[in-house]
Amino acid sequence: MDLGNLKYWEEEELAKDSSTSVDVLRGLAKGGNVIVRDHVAENPSAPVDALRELAKDSSLYVRLKVADNPSTPGDILRELTKTVNYKMRAFVASNPNTPEDALRDLATDESWDVRRQVAENPNSSSKIVIMLFEYEKSLRKPSKSIIKALYTNKKLPAFAKRVIETLFGKWVN
Numbered sequence: 001m002d003l004g005n006l007k008y009w010e011e012e013e014l015a016k017d018s019s020t021s022v023d024v025l026r027g028l029a030k031g032g033n034v035i036v037r038d039h040v041a042e043n044p045s046a047p048v049d050a051l052r053e054l055a056k057d058s059s060l061y062v063r064l065k066v067a068d069n070p071s072t073p074g075d076i077l078r079e080l081t082k083t084v085n086y087k088m089r090a091f092v093a094s095n096p097n098t099p100e101d102a103l104r105d106l107a108t109d110e111s112w113d114v115r116r117q118v119a120e121n122p123n124s125s126s127k128i129v130i131m132l133f134e135y136e137k138s139l140r141k142p143s144k145s146i147i148k149a150l151y152t153n154k155k156l157p158a159f160a161k162r163v164i165e166t167l168f169g170k171w172v173n
Contacts, residue, residue, distance in 0.1 A: 008033060015039035022047040034059045041065035048073055055080060060088075067091035074099035086111035093117035100125055107132040112143040119149035126155040133160055137167065144171050 006014070014020045015028045016039045029040045029050035040046050041054045042065040055066045055076050066072055067080050068091045077098045081089055086109075092098055093106045094117040107118045107128050118124055118132055133150050136142045150156055151164050151172045164172060 008036070011036045012039060015043060018043060018045045020045065022050075026050050029054055034062065037062050038065055042069055044069060044071045046071065048076075052076055060085065064088060064091050067095060070096055072097060074102070078102045081106060086114055089114045090117045094121060096121065096123055098123065100128065103128050104131065108135045112146060116143065116146045116149050119146050119153060124153070124155065126157060129153050129155050130157065130160060133164070137163075142168070144168075147171050 011028055011031065011033065012035060014024055015036045020043070022045065025040050025043060025046050026049065028036050029046070031037060037054060037057060037059065038061055040050060041057070041062045046069065051066050051069065051072050054062055057063055063080065064087060067077065067088055072095065074097060077092050077095055078101070080092050081102050083089065089106060089109060089111065090113045092102065093114050098121065100123070103118055103121060103124050106114050108131070109115055115132060115136065118128065129150060132146070133156070136146050136150070147164060147168045148171060151161060
């Protein structure tokens with residue numbers, strides 16, 4: 001398909017469509033239109049090499065879509081955790097594909113939003129959930145939303161739930 005002859009709206013529709021061929025998505029990912037690249041970055045069918053390039057895109061919004069895409073491989077997500085942008089780290093923390101070591105690092109992030117996403121991520125192991133709880137309860141002002149998220153996390157052991165009920169009962173009842 002000759003991408004050079006497409007109208008903007010045609011490129012946008014192709015970039016959004018999960019049945020678009022990987023070769024076309026690759027071509028669209030290299031295009032000059034940030035909105036089209038944004039749609040490729042969020043497309044679950046985007047090829048890994050295109051996601052890898054889009055993870056370095058000049059547009060924060062494109063990079064955020066890569067961080068949020070459930071098809072983004074762990075190595076790319078791990079790299080995206082190194083940013084100073086807390087929104088990026090929060091998107092990575094919420095991604096079901098984020099590797100355990102990256103979630104472990106994010107469990108003690110300075111941003112409460114990032115830590116809450118770790119608490120809500122179904123792939124956070126019981127070790128990570130306990131580590132996050134220990135970190136949160138050591139803070140002078142623990143986050144109510146994180147304590148609630150931890151309390152409802154199925155991987156939080158019963159003993160930790162009892163500790164939450166004792167220390168933060170009014171927040172979870």
